[in-house]
Amino acid sequence: MNNSLKIKRLLEILPGAISWGTLTLLIALAIWQPLACAIFVIIFEFYWIIRTLYLTTLLAMAHRKLYSQKNRDWLADCLKVDPVRGCAKYHLIIFPVYKEGLDILRPSLEALRQSRYPKQKMVVVMAFEERNPNARQAAATLEAEFRDDFFGYLSTFHPDGIPGETRTKGANATWAAKQAKEFLFAKNIPYEEVIVSCFDADTCVDKEYFSCLTYHFLTNPKPHQASYQPIPVYNNNVWYAPSFARLVEISSSFCQMIDGMRVERFVTFSSHSMSFKTLVDIDYWPVNMISDDSIVYWKAYLFYNGDYRVIPLYITVSMDVAYSSSFFRTISIQYKQKRRWAWGVENVPFVIGSFLNNNGTPFLKKLRRSYHLLESHVTWAIWAVIITLIAPLPILLHRSFFNQVSIGYNLPKITGMLLNFTAITSFAWIILSRLTLPKRPADVKWGKNIIMIMEWVIVPVVILILGSTPALDAQTRLLLGKYMEFNPTEKTRKK
Amino acid sequence: MISEQKIRAFLFYLGVFIFLAGLPFILSFAVGYKFDPHKFKFTKTGIIVIKTQPANASVYLNNALLRDKTPLTINELLPAKYNLKIELDKYYSWAREVEVEKGKVSRLEKIILFPLRPHIKQLNKERLSSFWIDATDNNIYYVNQDDSSIYTSNLEGENYKQVAPFIAITPPPVKFRLSPDKQKLLYFNKHQVAISSLTRRRDAASQEEPFILNYPGEGLADVFWHSDSYHLIIISDRKIQAREARTDSPAVDLVNLSRKNSDVFFDTDTDTLYFTDYQQAGDGNIYNNLYKIELNTKTFLLQNLIGTKDKEDEQ
Structure with missing residues (x-):
């Protein structure tokens, strides 16, 4: 094994080793040094409460921005910026598809058709996998329905088994982008004039999305050195999804909104947009990694030596809450989806490994980004375990000792008091979740409103099962070198 | 207008300040400082x-x-x-x-906190000679020698009813023992063991009559029910015997004791009898030993469990 492979392997081990090391150390402390563990728990809980209050404030600020821009006429703003070329940018929209049916794909295209941005500036690529036996028929059906609505409409079929590729969404999207590149070349459209959006198959954009995106592209002094990240909300089927699945997805949206406020550590996630020129320059999405949505950002970041950023767009793209008809199947789907998201930990060896060979990016910037990346994955994996499982351990294991000392009496009081603060944040999250909720469908009873408020009680359990556990799972797999394969999430929509 | 990033920076450093300033107070409170x-x-x-x-x-x-x-x-x-x-x-x-x-x-x-005037409640409805409480079944058994009956009620004195005839023995019984199957009650004094049936047999019109087992020459120390509710383990001054709970059944001597008033414990769950007895050792001294007999097997094992703690001189 050469040195670079050894370093890569070490960096793969690093996040899991930190997470498991921390948890093991805390359990050991709880067994052999209960007092030290109890003091650590108090410090951690206090830190966590302050952090939660801080992040909730950022979330409220993000919501305020979202709603202040809700009814903004972005198209008019584009024309104000550049009356001649305000609507001249082309949009290449790629939908990588695997097994999603027409019930999922049709609304996504319909949302594009409803877009206010001129459709004669849009090129839509439905990127199917050739290994899907139903792909050709689905492509033909959609082509018949939508091809005349846009400047360009392509159906691509990504061949299976291209050398160097794994079965990932990035490989499909890259194949589609290369086909689109030929199309644009044939039409004599320069890449600099094209903004590419890679959307999950169930993504329904707001009618102002492309106008908003174009506005930010036009007003950005370095438009090619930025990715543009909308706020993903899971509103397509949110009223029909089970409580825990809904809570997980709402929390994901909120985390995105919070990260959007912390631009210095913001990374692209799921459906997003960027300059097509940059995409070509960085050789498209990774074709052998699962977390293509974030790796593409890091590739651009490295290409521009750290002078690349993600611009948050305060406009929503709506996707599906992943669920199935059966409770346990839904847990399984959710778990696998979250594990796939947590597999974003593969960014750690990619980014830090690349930083080691990148001399153009300032050292402090590299250090800070590496820390943020590592910290976010480790925190994701362990915080809920510490608060729910490890915090009570010292007292449970050493009840007689803690019965006799002040800290044993005060620890539950302090924990209770601190966690009461989380009730305040939970209350804020409930209110904010109501604000992003779409109108209740006619076939959903009013009582569902009550359920959707009460369900927040189960948040700690949900976060433990569908937050920390899949993250620990992903990190452990990476630590052991058992690499994950791309596993598309099953989507169900009530007809 | 203050920029968003400035507000964010302010909130961040405010959080850091609260953490650093508040932590010593929280920790000192936790460990009990004032x-x-x-x-x-x-x-x-x-x-x-x-x-x-x-x-x-x-x-x-x-x-x-x-x-x-x-x-x-x-x-x-x-x-x-x-x-x-x-x-x-x-x-x-x-x-x-x-x-x-x-x-x-x-x-x-x-x-x-004990009450100045505790509430006292009378439980028996008839005259009372003695009583026995079965805590496992939450029942009180009352013995009324005047009408030769045994009554029962719950622990509050409710559901008071006659359950069996009582056969008088003189002097009055010192102990009552309910059989493990809750069907029979034995009571005994120094020379007599009486047994009353608490239930009616299906094939009998009347209740089984109580009967007495006499031990005229021996001083009875204790009597136990075997777990089968059919055999008795009888501890007298000089012997440990086993017998069926019938008048026509002979008793079997299990142990001849060297001392009077042995300490005895019978574990009904395992049918094991623990008792103390003297034994003369090779050094001429007499030691008090603890023994056990397992009565749930065909061959009763007599084991010396623990050496004596009480060394006594040979008399």
Whole structure:
């Protein structure tokens, strides 16, 4: 094994080793040094409460921005910026598809058709996998329905088994982008004039999305050195999804909104947009990694030596809450989806490994980004375990000792008091979740409103099962070198 | 207008400040520190936790009435001895000196306040000679020698009813023992064992008559039911015997005892009898040993479990 492979392997081990090391150390402390563990728990809980209050404030600020821009006429703003070329940018929209049916794909295209941005500036690529036996028929059906609505409409079929590729969404999207590149070349459209959006198959954009995106592209002094990240909300089927699945997805949206406020550590996630020129320059999405949505950002970041950023767009793209008809199947789907998201930990060896060979990016910037990346994955994996499982351990294991000392009496009081603060944040999250909720469908009873408020009680359990556990799972797999394969999430929509 | 990033930076550093400034207070509170204004320094304090039965009693700490009533916790007490008094109307008060140590919790959680005039409830409905309580079934058995009957009720004296005839023995019985199957009751004095059936047999119109087993020459120390509810283990001054609970059944001698008034325990769950007896050792001394007999096997094993603790001189 050469040195670079050894370093890569070490960096793969690093996040899991930190997470498991921390948890093991805390359990050991709880067994052999209960007092030290109890003091650590108090410090951690206090830190966590302050952090939660801080992040909730950022979330409220993000919501305020979202709603202040809700009814903004972005198209008019584009024309104000550049009356001649305000609507001249082309949009290449790629939908990588695997097994999603027409019930999922049709609304996504319909949302594009409803877009206010001129459709004669849009090129839509439905990127199917050739290994899907139903792909050709689905492509033909959609082509018949939508091809005349846009400047360009392509159906691509990504061949299976291209050398160097794994079965990932990035490989499909890259194949589609290369086909689109030929199309644009044939039409004599320069890449600099094209903004590419890679959307999950169930993504329904707001009618102002492309106008908003174009506005930010036009007003950005370095438009090619930025990715543009909308706020993903899971509103397509949110009223029909089970409580825990809904809570997980709402929390994901909120985390995105919070990260959007912390631009210095913001990374692209799921459906997003960027300059097509940059995409070509960085050789498209990774074709052998699962977390293509974030790796593409890091590739651009490295290409521009750290002078690349993600611009948050305060406009929503709506996707599906992943669920199935059966409770346990839904847990399984959710778990696998979250594990796939947590597999974003593969960014750690990619980014830090690349930083080691990148001399153009300032050292402090590299250090800070590496820390943020590592910290976010480790925190994701362990915080809920510490608060729910490890915090009570010292007292449970050493009840007689803690019965006799002040800290044993005060620890539950302090924990209770601190966690009461989380009730305040939970209350804020409930209110904010109501604000992003779409109108209740006619076939959903009013009582569902009550359920959707009460369900927040189960948040700690949900976060433990569908937050920390899949993250620990992903990190452990990476630590052991058992690499994950791309596993598309099953989507169900009530007809 | 203040930029968003400035607000964010302000919130971030405010959070850092609150964490750094608040942490010492939270930790010192957790481990029991309190600012002592007299000495002008932080002093480690202790806690008194009080629970009383019944609750809602008034608490006096060094003769000062506390606002809260029991159960309560008195926090941040400087290390010292405190006079604690607990009062509740119509109950005896409770008082004690309690020492509070730094960083420690003094738990007074087993305080029972006894009533000045306890409520006394009569349970029997008939005349009463003696009684026996079966705690496992929550039943009280009453013996009325006047009408030669055994009655039963629940622990509140309710559902009082006659369950069996009682056969008088003289002197009156010293102990009652219910058979494991709850069908029979035995009672005995120094020379007689009486057995009454508590249920009617399906094939009999009347209840099985009580009967007496006589031991005229022996002083009975104890009688136990075997787990089969059919055999008896009889401990007399000089013997341990087993027999069926019938008048025509002979007794089998299990052990001849060297001493009177042996300590005996019979475990009905395992049918094991534990008893003490003297044994003369090779050194000429007599030792008191503990033995056990397992009566659930065909061959009864006599084992010497523990060597004596009480060494006695040969008489």
